[in-house]
Amino acid sequence: MVGRRVRSRRKWRRVLGVLAELEERCATPVGKLKQVVDAMAVEMHAGLASEGGSKLKMLLTFVDRLPSGSEKGTYYALDVGGTNFRILRVQLGGQRSSILEPHVEQQAVPAHVMTSTSENLFDLIASALKEFVDRGEDGSKTLVSRRGELGFTFSFPVKQRSVSSGILIKCTKGLHIEDMVSQVRREVTECLEQAMSRKRLNMRVAVLVNDTVGTLALGHYHDEDTVAAVIFGTGTNACYWERTDAIIKCQGLLTTFGGMVINMEWGNFWSSHFPSTSYDTDLDSHSSSPNDQGFEKMISGMYLGEAVRRVLLRMSRESDIFGTVPSRLSVPFIFSLTGLMNATEFHGIPLFNFRIPMISAMHEDDSPELIEVARILEDDLEIPDVPLKVRKLIVKLCNVVTRRAARLAAAGIVGILKKIGRDGSGGITGGRTRSDVKMRRTVVAIEGSLYTSYTMFREYLHEALWEILGEDIAPHVILKVIEDGPGIGAALLAATYSKDSVCG
Numbered sequence: 001m002v003g004r005r006v007r008s009r010r011k012w013r014r015v016l017g018v019l020a021e022l023e024e025r026c027a028t029p030v031g032k033l034k035q036v037v038d039a040m041a042v043e044m045h046a047g048l049a050s051e052g053g054s055k056l057k058m059l060l061t062f063v064d065r066l067p068s069g070s071e072k073g074t075y076y077a078l079d080v081g082g083t084n085f086r087i088l089r090v091q092l093g094g095q096r097s098s099i100l101e102p103h104v105e106q107q108a109v110p111a112h113v114m115t116s117t118s119e120n121l122f123d124l125i126a127s128a129l130k131e132f133v134d135r136g137e138d139g140s141k142t143l144v145s146r147r148g149e150l151g152f153t154f155s156f157p158v159k160q161r162s163v164s165s166g167i168l169i170k171c172t173k174g175l176h177i178e179d180m181v182s183q184v185r186r187e188v189t190e191c192l193e194q195a196m197s198r199k200r201l202n203m204r205v206a207v208l209v210n211d212t213v214g215t216l217a218l219g220h221y222h223d224e225d226t227v228a229a230v231i232f233g234t235g236t237n238a239c240y241w242e243r244t245d246a247i248i249k250c251q252g253l254l255t256t257f258g259g260m261v262i263n264m265e266w267g268n269f270w271s272s273h274f275p276s277t278s279y280d281t282d283l284d285s286h287s288s289s290p291n292d293q294g295f296e297k298m299i300s301g302m303y304l305g306e307a308v309r310r311v312l313l314r315m316s317r318e319s320d321i322f323g324t325v326p327s328r329l330s331v332p333f334i335f336s337l338t339g340l341m342n343a344t345e346f347h348g349i350p351l352f353n354f355r356i357p358m359i360s361a362m363h364e365d366d367s368p369e370l371i372e373v374a375r376i377l378e379d380d381l382e383i384p385d386v387p388l389k390v391r392k393l394i395v396k397l398c399n400v401v402t403r404r405a406a407r408l409a410a411a412g413i414v415g416i417l418k419k420i421g422r423d424g425s426g427g428i429t430g431g432r433t434r435s436d437v438k439m440r441r442t443v444v445a446i447e448g449s450l451y452t453s454y455t456m457f458r459e460y461l462h463e464a465l466w467e468i469l470g471e472d473i474a475p476h477v478i479l480k481v482i483e484d485g486p487g488i489g490a491a492l493l494a495a496t497y498s499k500d501s502v503c504g
Contacts (some may be wrong), residue, residue, distance in 0.1 A: 040415025215485025305335025
């Protein structure tokens with residue numbers, strides 16, 4: 001018996017050692033975060049200078065105007081991004097923030113359509129869109145004579161050719177339309193407009209955008225000091241407003257307007273200053289995108305639970321904290337996925353039942369006995385009767401992983417602000433604040449459940465933002481939650497680029 005106790009204590013010390021080592025390697029002191037800030041700004045400069053010059057794609061969106069608040073009329077939006085699509089009708093009153101309650105309809109895309117042809121996919125969408133338009137606001141049939149203006153949010157990798165056109169680069173999220181990514185690549189907007197024509201729908205695609213750009217548009221509509229938008233959800237991305245003269249790789253080809261929205265595709269950002277661990281290396285090597293999307297794998301909701309799982313698996317193999325190693329703990333992404341899965345994918349991982357709340361619910365369990373942690377372990381992972389000290393260990397593990405993610409996310413935001421001269425440093429590397437730089441009010445639009453639903457993530461992000469910027473600058477930077485940027489934001493851009501003010 002004495003021997004068993006000695007062995008048990010030795011194994012427990014080993015587990016605590018694993019946690020202590022992880023905590024040390026995941027440390028994000030403000031000095032390291034400022035190095036990440038500088039690296040982000042440098043990569044942004046490089047990505048704007050030449051194609052392929054940076055890990056950041058810094059894609060042109062050709063959106064050179066944002067909603068001003070004076071837009072009036074009824075506009076439509078189509079949000080396609082997975083196995084569902086949404087159609088919106090938005091009425092604008094001509095005064096900033098004067099948006100009547102939008103009419104929204106959602107429809108599923110059958111699995112066989114997701115893997116058929118572009119004609120089948122867009123005919124399905126166009127039919128639903130025509131029925132929605134014809135029904136009108138009160139649900140009754142109406143005769144629509146005026147051509148409708150549509151904002152099209154297509155959240156797949158697209159190479160933009162203009163503000164309203166682009167080519168699908170690759171199929172993701174369960175979409176596999178061979179004729180759109182073959183040698184003769186199909187233009188996305190053309191596919192939709194041809195389908196609308198076949199359905200005799202009098203509508204024009206005014207803009208083609210992704211969800212991040214829509215969020216920036218809606219944020220700017222509500223607050224003209226909005227200069228950037230960030231999505232923190234299953235994945236992550238950011239866009240921001242850049243001066244035309246700073247976009248070196250396309251000088252001479254751009255608009256006569258003063259700037260343009262840049263889609264950063266910041267999930268692919270990487271820096272040697274990242275507090276990386278062996279668990280991150282393993283996660284990356286076993287993913288469907290090795291050596292790719294490094295920033296996303298450290299800060300997005302899809303991967304937080306997977307990092308926790310990998311550490312717990314090692315702990316359980318090196319000790320008996322769960323008795324024998326639980327079989328479900330060996331299932332990749334079990335902390336993010338539960339129940340049945342369908343064909344929708346994120347980097348090769350089915351998304352149907354993706355949920356951030358599993359890790360956040362355990363992390364934010366404030367009951368003395370950690371009842372919610374025990375429930376999740378038993379119900380979702382089939383690990384019953386876990387001792388309280390192990391449940392406390394799991395909460396600490398969630399804290400380490402989430403704190404690192406949130407603080408790195410904050411550094412990413414400040415990196416954008418540094419690039420556009422909104423961090424108070426006047427562009428000085430190292431983040432030193434200049435007293436002679438007058439700081440302007442700066443708003444960053446934020447969307448995504450990782451930020452809105454995970455309190456600890458949000459609080460750690462805010463804490464790091466203040467640490468990096470300092471108490472003199474931080475009060476001038478406002479993070480503002482935006483709801484339904486991909487839908488309402490796209491409709492707003494359709495109004496901005498409507499036939500009365502079309503930009504070439």
